[in-house]
Amino acid sequence: MGKPTGFMEYNRELPKKRPPAERVKDWKEFALPFPEESVRKQGGRCMDCGVPTCHAGCPLGNLIPDWNDLVYRGRWESALRALHSTNNFPEFTGRLCPAPCEEACVLGINEPAVTIEEIEKQIAEMGFKEGWIKPEPPATRTGKKIAVVGSGPAGLACAQQLNRAGHTVTVFERDARIGGLLRYGIPDFKMEKWVIDRRLAVMEAEGIEIRGGVHVGRDITGDDLTSKFDAVVLCTGATRPRDLPIPGRDLDGVHFAMDFLGQQNRRVGGESWSDAPPILAEGKHVIVIGGGDTGSDCIGTSNRQGALSVTNFELLPRPTEDRPDNQPWPFWPMRLRTSSSHEEGCDRFWSLLTKEFIGKDGKLVGLRTVELEWVPGQNGGRPSMQEKPGTEKEWKADLVLLALGFLGPEADSVVAQLGLQVDERGNLRTAGDYRTSRKGVYAAGDNRRGQSLIVWAISEGREAARQIDLDLMGVTDLPTKGEGDLPRA
Template identity: 60%
Template sequence: MGNPKGFLEIGRVGFERRPVEERIQDWNEVYKEFPEDKLKAQASRCMDCGVPFCHQGCPLGNIIPDWNDLVYRGQWQEALLRLLATNNFPEFTGRLCPAPCEGSCVLGINADPVTIKNIEVTIIDRAFKEGIIRPRRPVRRTGKAVAIVGSGPAGLAAAAQLNQAGHWVTVYERDDRIGGLLRYGIPEFKMEKKILDRRLNIMLEEGVMFRTNANVGVNVSVEELRREFDAILLAGGATAPRDLQVPGRELKGVCFAMEFLPLQNKRCEGDNIPDADFISAKDQRVVIIGGGDTGADCLG
């Protein structure tokens, strides 16, 4: 704990949003980069709380107090190693995670919690800019082959781990591009797809193989996978929406979020979606049922 009075002397300051008049001209991410000196000050707010409940709040078990302290001390390389010890893709979670760690932060009991998510994404983005994140091919191969069905965050994380363990990994994706909900469920303004593509290119260089338009059980048989692979991992995700049986549900213009968002993302990718197939809210009065992240994504 480099600054024992940091949480007493320094208030919480989050990332600044780009001006609205600028944001509505493009699909780029909403938040600006954070100055390094201000980030160090924010990291110093991490207090010696004794029992860091942020560990419990984080599904990955990130070693948050350690890398907060290392950022405050300017030891970015060491902070990166602590972060990567528990997190395969901090550049995704640092942008998309709802940050239950901050909700568990002890400082949040009577003050604003530490800006953990902002610190996390800055550590990894800085590492990419400095060229520290590079492909790491396994030292040896086991000769075993694993098929992973689904290329969302779970499938990709499993692929990265199994590949580093030396197994040959092939990821099957039923869509035309790799990424699952990271590709077609998350709007560009929350995470630009170049962030995803950058990681996928690293994984390709590390030896992970990807197959798109491969719908296991439809145009790829389970028998084929059993013949060719020593193990199969199912990471299909939760893509089935919850319907509401209410009057008017059958009317024209009522759609699911995962019918709307993929079309928007595909247009952002440069795909030519015919107007007859595209779902547009332009000049329409729209009601969004559901106020979580997905509803907010549709609103954006």
């Protein structure tokens, strides 16, 4: 432990954000720089607990107390090595992870948790600034060729691990640019896209071939891939959005969140698209249905586009601000979360069911809702929703964005060509070892586990790579969760 009394001397501190009124005028990231001395103090708050529950709370098994200690001591390069040994892309998770590790931090039982996510970001940024993050091509090649389909965090992590094991890796991506939801879902104000490009340059210099604009299943068939490559990994995401099939759904002005967000990210990136008219919030009353990350990103994007008003509906009841009694430490609690986008301005409503979209001449002008009562299930069973009589309400809306989650991978193209099985939830069926129902074809990320998080996608990509290496070579040196590289002294 860097400083035994650190947690008593220093308060939790995060970098300041640019004020909402200023940041909604552009698409740049909102966090201001954090001085090195402040980051080191935050590292000094870590108690290096005998049983580091943060480490177990992180899906990658990041060696958190170790790099907190190294940061406190100013040994940044060693901290970077320890961090990189379990996480390929700490600059993504350091900006975007909801940090389940912090909910599991022991200090968090009675004090604000250690700022683990921020320290992670600062280690990665220091690594790039100092030139310590360099291409690490393998010393020898195995002669095995592997195709990775999809360039989200799962595909990229899988590709980097397989390449490090000496295999020759090609990543196929149907979008013009690389990154999956990092590129086209997550807005630039949460992560500017040069952050992805900087990492891609390292990966290409390591010898990974990355091919954008190739739709596997159309431009090249699944069977072509399996005949040309020794293994194929599908990291194609959970791209089927959940719909709201109520009266008025086909009105002009009701859109899926990803259609709206993807267009804006392309606009910021200077890309054009030809397949759909622009969806813009400027001068409109916007209602975002769905209270998760995607809904929050729609709120921040609508405010930046100049919406007249932004309102957010959630079906579930308003969570409590504190950890609920039935979700004790160190588990991830369902509590009220207020994102930077919420801070920028929106009215939030919970326990609301949308019954109908209202239109005039084919155009959306509003919607109708009813309030819900959530009735606890018997013997701790799932609560059920009941409409509250007399609570129907009409709302004015010119644009509705549906952010209701995702239903799993598309099943019509490469999945159908390869004859892969899906499970009862529509996700690709795999054994625990990432093997699909077809020999030599693997799956990792949201297409296998369902809509999830970046940290889980990276974890799945790494674990799938390890399994493939083992299957192809009979042995593997690739690490599994939490197997990291620590400096000796």
